[in-house]
Amino acid sequence: MQFEQLPNKILIECFQYLNAPDIFHSFDRLNYRLYILIRNIDLHLNCEQVKKSSFNEFCQTIRLNPEIKRNIIYLKLSNIDLRGQIESFFSLFALKIFINLRSLSFIDMHHDDTKQNYHTEQEREHEQVSSMLTLLPNLYRFYAPEWKLEAQAISKSKIQVLSLWKYDLTFLCEISSVISLRIRFCTARELRAILNYTPMLKYIKIDRLSPFQTDFWHQHNWYINYVVDNEFTSVYTIPYSFTHYTLTPTMKKYNSPSTNGV
Template sequence: MKFELLPNEIFVECFQYLNAPDIFNSFDRLNYHFHTLIRNSPLHLNFQQFKKSLFNEFCQTILTNPEIKQNIISLQLSNESTCGQIQSFLSLISLNEFIHLRSLSLIDINDENDEQLLSMLSLLSNLDCFSCTCSEYKTLKIISVLTKSKIRMLTVPQFNFNSTSVYKTMSITSLTISNCDLSDLCQLFKYTPMLKYLKCEHFYNSQITDDELNFTNTNIVYLQKLIIDSSSAKFQVLELLLKRISNLKIFSIFAPNVLELIDANRWQHLIESSLPYLHTFNFNFGYYAHHSYNEKLIKFQQFQTDFWHKQHHWYTNYEIEGFTALIYTLPYVWNEYTLTSTMNRYNDSLISYSNEFDNVKNLFLCTKAIKNNSPCFFRNIQSLILIN
């Protein structure tokens, strides 16, 4: 069968994985069939890291083909290294002209965008997903005008949770936040009762206050997936949080330097008493301490009992290098890894993972660790940095 004779449904499905400018550059001039099809298909438009000339070119394409605007369902604009891309775009095209826009991402918003942007955002009643990076003050102003929208997925940096009236009218089910602590989450959960997914990029340790202790009377019944990209919180803080999320099914945490988290018995007690539905527990714990080699081994081997292996099928590898030690679950779910020549790796003997590091995209590799019989295999690397 000839390429152009494939059903339109196949092309429309493929277009969902491509950027709108690439679709137009590839298909617009082939024939009338494709010329018409791409103007009547849902489009994703991502201008992040776009050259100025290509940005201007596709903006002109939109202006000369106004029917394109009604087919754009997701839009990403960025001022990062682009010399005011957001304001340039808004000066040409108003956001409310994208009548079927469902997802909007605005990166590095500055002062010049404020009033114009706020007036446009208030009209995006069909928006389902919104993401922005800007100052705390701007974030609150922007979200306050989105209360009339149908926002379900929200990504924002740190901001003042004391101003929570914004959230009371928003049925957010998915939230990604850059920086927060337990106090922030205590406030947040009061106004997002339907939250199902929460990702904290940086979760900080904090002193336990009366408000946090009272938080134990709160149950977050819909939250099923919690991801903490980087945590400095003590076990007690995490314990207070997790005890209120009794329906949690998936929990991932990276804590590179919190020794007390490497306590298998304490985790087992918490899971058995408070997390009955937890089926996926991804963790990467590390610490730097003058413990003996055997002391490190004993702490890590506690994660290889029947509770971890037979009951939950959670398997771990651990690594020791000098005073540094870490333990992580298999497969390795994080996208960054460092491989050195002096590292001692201990693989779980009960399981063999040929795809152990398939999620790693960024590899820091000590040149002395390069050898023909290396047990580590990285098949999906996008960035490689060699270190001495």
């Protein structure tokens, strides 16, 4: 049996493992049945490591077939292999038109360009995208490890899995939907605010703590203590690294064999 003769159910399952540009490049003109089928299935659009020609070709396909936008449930854009890909994509399409999007990822490159105009333009782009997150009713996951996001931007969204460079709680509001949060770093005060204003949070990872676990640390199976005392928070291995230790009535101590559980 030839591939195009397989039942639709099996074809749809196969297409779930393929990238949207590859699906349309390979099957769009094969026959009329597949032409209709690929325009009525959930699509994963991963533009990371996609050649510029393929990226431009699929963007043109979306423009000629507007119905495709509602079928894209996964979108990943990256500036690493193709500089300016994120900016190029949003110059053609507004994020809010992908109404069925469930997962959204942005991979930004650390540019050497330090000109003020570049950073101002980048911040403006981040603000525009952030303002549209609440307009995506099915968005479950947002991954942007180089971005800073204000809590207010997603306060009314359904995002549950969030990965950012920094999570700004300037506007304190309860974000009941977030259950998993990964950030590059935060201060003790910011960490306390995050814990207080994310009541559904089950998992948090702060990358700044990752270097704490060296191979030498793992070899000795050392435990880690977390101490919170009013506005001060400290993280250290046991045995205690300082010469003096002060215990106060307001101090709360926790210990763990891994910082992954912070």
